[in-house]
Amino acid sequence: xxxxxxxxxxxxxxxxxxxAPARLAGLIGALPAHDLLRPAEVGAVMVRGRIGGTGAxxxxxxxxxxxxxxxxxxxxxxxxWVQGRDKDHALRAAVVDALMQTRDAQDIQARVIAPLxxxxxxxxAARAEKAAATKVEFFTMVRGEDL
Amino acid sequence: MYVAVKGGExxxxxxxxxxxxxxxxxxxxxxxxxxxxxxxxxxxVNRVMAEGSLFDPDLAALAIKQARGDLIEAVFLIRAYRTTxxxxxxxxxxxxxxxxxxxxxxxxxxxxxxxxxxxxxxxYTHRLLDFALMAGGATRTSPQRQEEAPPSPxxxxxxxxxxxxxxxxxxxxxxxxxxxxxxxxSDATPPDLTREPMELPADRALxxxxxxxxxxxxxxxxxxxxxxxxxxTHAFVGELRIGRVAVEVDIPELGFAVEIGEIxxxxxxxxxxxxGSKTEPPQFTRGYGLVLGQSERKAISMSLVDRALxxxxxxxxxxxxxxxxxxxxxxxxDNIQATGFLExxxxxxxxxxxxxxxxxxxxxxxxxxxxxxxx
Amino acid sequence: xxxxALTGGFGAPSIDSxxxxxxxxxxxxRPGTIRQVAGxxxxxxxxxxxxxxxxxxxxxxxxxxxxxxxxxxxVRDWVAFHLGAPLAPAEEADFALGTWEALQPVTRFRIGQPxxxxxxxxxxxxxxxxxxxxxxxxxxxxxxxxxxxxPETAAFRANRALYPLGFDTILTSGxxxxxxxxxxxVEKL
Numbered sequence: 001x002x003x004x005x006x007x008x009x010x011x012x013x014x015x016x017x018x019x020a021p022a023r024l025a026g027l028i029g030a031l032p033a034h035d036l037l038r039p040a041e042v043g044a045v046m047v048r049g050r051i052g053g054t055g056a057x058x059x060x061x062x063x064x065x066x067x068x069x070x071x072x073x074x075x076x077x078x079x080x081w082v083q084g085r086d087k088d089h090a091l092r093a094a095v096v097d098a099l100m101q102t103r104d105a106q107d108i109q110a111r112v113i114a115p116l117x118x119x120x121x122x123x124x125a126a127r128a129e130k131a132a133a134t135k136v137e138f139f140t141m142v143r144g145e146d147l
Numbered sequence: 148m149y150v151a152v153k154g155g156e157x158x159x160x161x162x163x164x165x166x167x168x169x170x171x172x173x174x175x176x177x178x179x180x181x182x183x184x185x186x187x188x189x190x191x192v193n194r195v196m197a198e199g200s201l202f203d204p205d206l207a208a209l210a211i212k213q214a215r216g217d218l219i220e221a222v223f224l225i226r227a228y229r230t231t232x233x234x235x236x237x238x239x240x241x242x243x244x245x246x247x248x249x250x251x252x253x254x255x256x257x258x259x260x261x262x263x264x265x266x267x268x269x270x271y272t273h274r275l276l277d278f279a280l281m282a283g284g285a286t287r288t289s290p291q292r293q294e295e296a297p298p299s300p301x302x303x304x305x306x307x308x309x310x311x312x313x314x315x316x317x318x319x320x321x322x323x324x325x326x327x328x329x330x331x332x333s334d335a336t337p338p339d340l341t342r343e344p345m346e347l348p349a350d351r352a353l354x355x356x357x358x359x360x361x362x363x364x365x366x367x368x369x370x371x372x373x374x375x376x377x378x379x380t381h382a383f384v385g386e387l388r389i390g391r392v393a394v395e396v397d398i399p400e401l402g403f404a405v406e407i408g409e410i411x412x413x414x415x416x417x418x419x420x421x422x423g424s425k426t427e428p429p430q431f432t433r434g435y436g437l438v439l440g441q442s443e444r445k446a447i448s449m450s451l452v453d454r455a456l457x458x459x460x461x462x463x464x465x466x467x468x469x470x471x472x473x474x475x476x477x478x479x480x481d482n483i484q485a486t487g488f489l490e491x492x493x494x495x496x497x498x499x500x501x502x503x504x505x506x507x508x509x510x511x512x513x514x515x516x517x518x519x520x521x522x
Numbered sequence: 523x524x525x526x527a528l529t530g531g532f533g534a535p536s537i538d539s540x541x542x543x544x545x546x547x548x549x550x551x552r553p554g555t556i557r558q559v560a561g562x563x564x565x566x567x568x569x570x571x572x573x574x575x576x577x578x579x580x581x582x583x584x585x586x587x588x589x590x591x592x593x594x595x596x597v598r599d600w601v602a603f604h605l606g607a608p609l610a611p612a613e614e615a616d617f618a619l620g621t622w623e624a625l626q627p628v629t630r631f632r633i634g635q636p637x638x639x640x641x642x643x644x645x646x647x648x649x650x651x652x653x654x655x656x657x658x659x660x661x662x663x664x665x666x667x668x669x670x671x672x673p674e675t676a677a678f679r680a681n682r683a684l685y686p687l688g689f690d691t692i693l694t695s696g697x698x699x700x701x702x703x704x705x706x707x708v709e710k711l
Contacts, residue, residue: 006403014393014406037528038603041535043235044201045407046339047394049437050240051351053316053416055330057240058337058352060359061439063202063394063410065235069528069603077528079400081235083408084203124247130289131249134265236582236606342583344638399602400528 004101012100012113013093017082019116021089024096027112031095033073040068040087066090072098170215184208193411193440194218198482199225200341200360202410202439219362219482226483239404241392243414243437245313248390250443253317255383255418261314266389317386318416318433327418327431347474354456354477358449359438361480367444369470369480370451378455378468381420382434389413389441413438415446419454424462432461452476527599530563532577538562542578549692549701554659554668556652556700565596571694572619572646579644580617582606587615590624592648619646622673629680633687642704643689649673652695658709659702670700678708 016024044062051058067081068090078098080090099108171178185192185208195207199222207225214220250266253259265271267289321327337352345353358366373380393406415436423429434454436446455470457463469475479485532538538561545557564573580586586607588597601607612618612630625631625645634642649671656671670693672678681688681704688704702708 009401010403010405013401017405017407018409038531039533039535041235042232044229044232045235045394045396046237046341047202047410047439048238048240048337049243049355049412050332051355052318052330052433052435053243053414054332056333056335056337056352059237059339059341059356060241060412060437061197061200061202062229062232062234062341063408064206064232065396065407067235069400071528079398081396081398081405081407083394083410084205127249128247131247131264131266133290134250134267135262136265234581234583339583399606 009097009100011117012109013080013097015113015117015120016080016093016096018120019089019093021084021086021092023116023119024089024092024112027115028092028096031092032099034070034078034095034098036068037071037077038067038069040066040090042066042085042087068094070094070098072102074102076101170213179212181205181208181212184211190441191216191218193442194363194445195221195225197439197442197445198222198360198362199229200439201225201229219486223483223486236396239395239397241394241410241412243388243392243412244316246388246390246392246412246414248314248388249441250390251314251386251388253384253386255385256317256320259317259320259386316416318418321385321418321431325430328421328427328433330433345477347477348459349473349477351453351457351460354473355435355437355449355453357477357480358436358452361449362482362485363442363445363448365480365482366448366452369455369476370448372468373451373455373470378458378466378470380417380434380451380454382417382451382454383419384447385416385418385433387413387415387443387447389443411440413440413442413446415443415450417447417450417454421461426462432457526565526596527603530565530573530600531604532561534561535577538574539578542574546575546578546692546699546701549699550663550690550703551701552663553661553701553703553706554654554664554670556654556698558698560697565600567591567594567648568597568600568619569648569694570697571699572648574697575646575692575694575699576601576605576607576617576619580605580607582608584616585610585614587612587618587643589618589620592620592624615643617644617646619648621648628677628689631689633681633684633689636687639686642687645689645691647673647691647693649693649695652693652698652700657711659706660709661706663703664706670702672702672708675708675711678702678706679710682707 043065045065046062047060048057049060050056063083064085065081065083066085066087066089067079068087069077069079070091071077076098078094078096078101080093080097082090082093096108096112099105100113185204188208188211191211192204192207195210195218196202196204199207199210206228207221210221210224211218213224248264248266250268251261251264253263257263318327322329337356338350340353340356345357349357372378389411391409391411394408394410395404395406397404417434419432419434421427421430421432432454434450436449436453438446438449452470455468456473456476458465458471465471542559542561545559549555549557559571559574562570562573562577564570564576582605584607586601586605587610588601589612598609601609613632615631618625618631625647628645631643631645632641634640651671653671654669656669657675658667658669660667678691685704690704691702693700693702
């Protein structure tokens, strides 16, 4: 195990959670040996919003979530909480979280996390470009009296 | 009175088999896949997610397929499924201000910071049937931003400009000038009607939860009734935005919060004219709608009904309009409760009806006896 | 969070919790009968049975009160990982866990309201042993009479007097548990 920056960990866990399951599976390939501390479990998280966008919280509705916790042979523990009901995806994300805390971190970062993060950014940017193409200027016409 | 009935097992089995056959329809036509429904019937999927109160597009699409397109039946399937899921926790409130909007419009300010973004809207279509879709014609693809268009504050610097910038809420503009009611921020744990039965009077958080999962048609009609004068609230759409927001959850085993996914939501903030009351100064007031998925009719309706239900806290008069009646709105907006109670009357009630029959026969006999005695 | 906090949950959550739930259900339906549960390995001082009850009944939507020695860092961490339940003062708790002495005074716990009697606490009481010997129990779920070595009788008699309000009790010892719902009449000793 190596020292881990919690902010960096927050980022990679989130990148893994949002990744398309098939894409993560393709990038990571075969998983190293591991124990299951908590087998992948499908459940729901209640998503909250805020009244008026910024006020007191209220319950908007649930989303399906799968979580999983593993331990590698060297004792490193990895956790995953991912949107949806894909148990294999949660397991892979937990194993990758653990690997990111080992000496393999640099390799995994380059081979798995970086491509996922870059693809997510590209998808967002492409969507923003489509939205930008529908941006309008409304002109109000003056009605009635002369100015 | 409820009495169990026995029998009919084979008939029920055969009915279900026929149902499956009818669901499949003509086998000469290719079967719909769940993925096709999810991506091509997306607004139906969104409605099932919103009213089923579970964000999971695959499951909603499956429910629509299984329900043969009956959306309320599909919502029922989702509601039944979600009860089997353990509740793993609650998210931190989603930050709609940080949303990357696909669509963002305001009916109150034309030149708002961040601009008006139409997104993939039905507005300005002519509502003419497009027979090209029936003929399987080619699909138009959306263009990227034009070079000559003004630079978009949505997307960083220049073309293809990386991380999109968040756009501020329109009501913040009014808030800065103190012209709109202030919102009390808090981190109080909101009531949850899926865990505790709804108790009235309900606070605003509980009302919004009920409306967010309420039937679109019911909430729409209630909202429309306020526009026609039954509890008028003089609403303008201050802002309507549709897009994806990150869902962040505190993970106990990590000791910090992480974004575990993204969901699409529709948010509507209405700005309502308000002349002031015994307790409040003249100012603009707010109605709020937030719905899972892309569902702007529902979000606008929700914010109108939310505002109408706030008459008491704003010191307004109750004119007896249905949309002001919390009990009426909240107890009747859930289509699964409604359809469950409504449809149960078609199930066997033989014993009740036998009792009714006997009662009516006795009353008729008594009436006849009385008439004969009088003659 | 210590590594030990991450172990000791159910290995097959849906099957193990269904089995444990059945035993808890039987225990509450037939007060005084002693049942066996398995699959949990919580940190000390919790018993296997207390761990199984927590894993089966407690989740992020139920408030848990840890009393006395049970309120220690290893247990708190284990609760956070496996249950996600918010810890709460006795007066607000849906579930409370501790020895009978640590849970005193039990009049602190929620007993429900006349329109919602279900909004009452369930006490998980760790005891040294469980035997069908001691004060007599009678009432719903008991054919004639049964006996159980309760830590005391006065508090349970007072609780029975509140019926249909009152707290419910699950007694745990090692891998065994017994139920004492609020409906059970306890012999005066």
